[in-house]
Amino acid sequence: MEMLGYLRKDGRVGVRNHIAVVFTVECSHHVAAQIAAGVSGGEVWGFPGCYSDPHAVQAMVACGAHPNVGGVLLVSLGCEGTDLSGLAHAISQSGQAVEVLRIQEAGGTLKTIERGIAVARGLRAHADQAERVAIGPQDLIVGVECGGSDTTSGLAANPATGHAIDLLVAAGGTAIFSELPELLGCEQYLSSRGETPAVREQILAGIRRAVLYSRAVGEFAVSPGNRAGGLTTIEEKSLGALCKAGTRPVKGVLKPIQRPDGPGLWLLDKVGDPDDHRLTYYEENDNDGLMSLIASGAHLLLFTTGRGSVVGSVVSPVIKICGNPKTVARMGDNFDADAGRIITGEAEVDQVGRDIYATILRTAGGEPTRAEVLGHREFHLPYKPARACDL
Amino acid sequence: MQSSLKGRQAIVLHPDDNVATALVDLAPGAVVTVSVGGTPATLQLDQPVPFGHKFALRPIRRGEQVLKYGTSIGVATQAIGPGVHVHVHNLETGYREDH
Numbered sequence: 001m002e003m004l005g006y007l008r009k010d011g012r013v014g015v016r017n018h019i020a021v022v023f024t025v026e027c028s029h030h031v032a033a034q035i036a037a038g039v040s041g042g043e044v045w046g047f048p049g050c051y052s053d054p055h056a057v058q059a060m061v062a063c064g065a066h067p068n069v070g071g072v073l074l075v076s077l078g079c080e081g082t083d084l085s086g087l088a089h090a091i092s093q094s095g096q097a098v099e100v101l102r103i104q105e106a107g108g109t110l111k112t113i114e115r116g117i118a119v120a121r122g123l124r125a126h127a128d129q130a131e132r133v134a135i136g137p138q139d140l141i142v143g144v145e146c147g148g149s150d151t152t153s154g155l156a157a158n159p160a161t162g163h164a165i166d167l168l169v170a171a172g173g174t175a176i177f178s179e180l181p182e183l184l185g186c187e188q189y190l191s192s193r194g195e196t197p198a199v200r201e202q203i204l205a206g207i208r209r210a211v212l213y214s215r216a217v218g219e220f221a222v223s224p225g226n227r228a229g230g231l232t233t234i235e236e237k238s239l240g241a242l243c244k245a246g247t248r249p250v251k252g253v254l255k256p257i258q259r260p261d262g263p264g265l266w267l268l269d270k271v272g273d274p275d276d277h278r279l280t281y282y283e284e285n286d287n288d289g290l291m292s293l294i295a296s297g298a299h300l301l302l303f304t305t306g307r308g309s310v311v312g313s314v315v316s317p318v319i320k321i322c323g324n325p326k327t328v329a330r331m332g333d334n335f336d337a338d339a340g341r342i343i344t345g346e347a348e349v350d351q352v353g354r355d356i357y358a359t360i361l362r363t364a365g366g367e368p369t370r371a372e373v374l375g376h377r378e379f380h381l382p383y384k385p386a387r388a389c390d391l
Numbered sequence: 392m393q394s395s396l397k398g399r400q401a402i403v404l405h406p407d408d409n410v411a412t413a414l415v416d417l418a419p420g421a422v423v424t425v426s427v428g429g430t431p432a433t434l435q436l437d438q439p440v441p442f443g444h445k446f447a448l449r450p451i452r453r454g455e456q457v458l459k460y461g462t463s464i465g466v467a468t469q470a471i472g473p474g475v476h477v478h479v480h481n482l483e484t485g486y487r488e489d490h
Contacts, residue, residue: 151443155402155412159460185486189462230412230443232477233484236464243404243460343414345399 003365005135006070009095013139014067015299015364017130018315019123021073021116022046022060024087025080028103032075035116039124041070045314045379052081055384058257060087062295065094068315070127072096073120075112078104097126138172140364141260143293143301143316144244145179147286150306151229154240156323156342156352157304163353164302165246165265168360174260176293177245178268179283180210185235186242195249195264202253206269213271244304256384259297268296272384287311287380290318300363302356310334312371314379319359319369336363336370401425403448405461410445410477412459417441423474434474445477457482 005013021036023029023046036042045063047056064072064087072091076084084100092098099119106112144161146153165175183190187207194200222231231237251264260266270283270292283289290301290313301318303309308327312318322328325340332338337356341347347355363369400421401411406428417423417440424433425448432448440446445459451471456463465484471477 155404155414155443159404185484186462227479230441230445230478232445232479232482233465233486235462235484235486236459239460239462239464342402343399345414349404 003135003361004132005139005364006067007131007133008067010065010067012067012297013133013135014069015135015140015366016068016315016317017041017070017127018043018068019071019073019120019127020045020064020069020315021075021120022064023048024060024074024076024082024084025050027077027080028075031103031109031112031116032073034113035073035075035120038113038117039120041124041127042120043314043377045377045381046075047082047381049082049383050080052083053383055256056381057082057087057090059291059295059381061090062257062297063291063315064091064098065096066294066297066315068299069096070130071120071123072098073116073123074098074100075116076100076102078102097123099123135364136171137168137361138263140168140360141174141176141297141299142168142360143176143178143290143296143298144304145286145289145293145301146241146244146304147289147311148305148307148309149241150324150327151231152323152325152340152343153304153306154231154237154243156339156349157306157321158240158244158323159349160323160337160339160342160352161244161302161304161321161356162246163350164356164360165244166248167353167357169246169248169263169265172263174263174266175245175248176254176260176266176268176296176298177242178270178289178293179241180206180267180269180271181214182241183207183238184211184214185233186238189239190242190250193248193250195251199250199252202269203250203267206253206267206271209269209271244302254296256292257295268292284382285380287313287378288382290316291379291381300360302360304339305335308334310371310374310376311378312369312374312376314377317363317369318371318376319356319363320371321356334370334374401446403427404459407461408458409448409451409455410457410459411448412445413440413442415442417446436474436476438476440476447471447473447475447477449473451477456485 023032026048036044323339
């Protein structure tokens with residue numbers, strides 16, 4: 001099957017052609033949402049804070065310039081702290097089409113919505129002219145994430161997803177994994193997979209910060225629930241999470257917003273410095289994690305679950321993989337891949353891995369994921385005052 | 392107790408592993424066949440092993456690494472025979488936070 005992507009001015013290719021309607025403060029969220037609803041392929045997302053935040057601005061630039069986006073309309077109230085012109089300029093550096101509306105100047109809610117829909121439709125017409133080019137796995141960056149995990153996660157959905165990632169990397173593709181605080185206890189094994197001594201040291205440095213972070217927030221443990229579920233040690237729990245990243249060497253360690261500069265498997269290190277009193281949260285929820293993978297260039301996301309997560313994302317499609325057969329029976333409409341067959345004995349890990357890999361290619365070719373069909377477009381872009389990128 | 396779901400009772404995640412993980416609640420006396428890298432292995436359990444819990448595939452010496460995913464998940468604190476439940480009573484972390 002031939003896959004066609006969208007060729008962007010910066011040379012990257014996208015697998016979607018969204019019009020992003022971006023609010024630059026919560027005050028313009030409603031107006032932006034109304035505009036997005038009035039244009040085909042329109043998506044709303046943004047940053048709610050009134051006081052500008054360097055990480056949020058970088059994330060908005062990265063997501064606005066993302067190759068899955070064919071045009072950007074920034075919707076501002078007019079008096080928030082974020083530098084609107086600077087933001088528009090930074091996004092346009094990639095060659096992206098960017099328009100700006102300020103509600104206070106445009107004449108309030110109704111006039112801004114009316115004008116915004118007209119502007120967004122103009123962006124749509126422009127985006128529809130994007131050149132279509134044949135793409136393959138070598139053009140894809142795929143992020144992996146998990147949420148709503150249970151006993152089956154480390155036995156079914158994560159190993160199968162890891163197999164799919166190995167297939168992608170073998171085909172010349174690129175993958176990103178993160179969630180370092182969930183990998184405590186397997187740093188010797190993980191660092192041994194670093195491709196160079198420098199990468200091995202970066203992995204260990206990230207884990208050292210993750211240990212400090214986990215101690216600070218009291219998450220450094222195998223919980224009683226984990227124990228009851230059969231997990232005995234921290235390294236066992238961590239290996240169950242790590243296996244969704246497959247078994248390939250780790251090419252390099254990315255800081256937030258950085259993109260991989262070549263194919264292979266990359267680790268995204270988002271852990272800030274817990275000695276810095278400004279660090280309050282490492283990651284607030286699963287969508288926060290998905291946005292960081294997207295900001296690092298992920299075209300597609302693989303999301304493993306056991307208890308059953310329903311979320312999707314803006315910008316990049318989310319492929320849901322569930323490994324608990326009871327959850328699949330209860331809410332199967334939410335999942336793209338059924339790894340519960342591993343638990344029931346209907347399929348082997350590598351078979352489900354091949355199915356997930358085929359789903360990656362179909363999704364890249366334009367087939368909507370379950371989360372897309374169901375309208376899931378969650379996003380979360382919080383303040384992040386202390387981050388790995390500052391260290 | 393036999394599995395009602397196509398008969399898979401336990402899974403071995405890597406051919407090097409010395410433990411399997413139960414995919415159903417297994418009762419004492421259960422005869423369990425698992426695939427170790429495509430090769431079938433059959434064991435008899437002498438203890439209950441609940442869903443998600445581990446049992447040894449072969450004799451594990453005291454002090455030996457317990458392997459799952461082909462990687463160490465800790466150290467056996469006593470000798471463990473084939474088919475014996477492996478959990479907090481005979482397996483401890485090999486992880487030291489401070490290294």
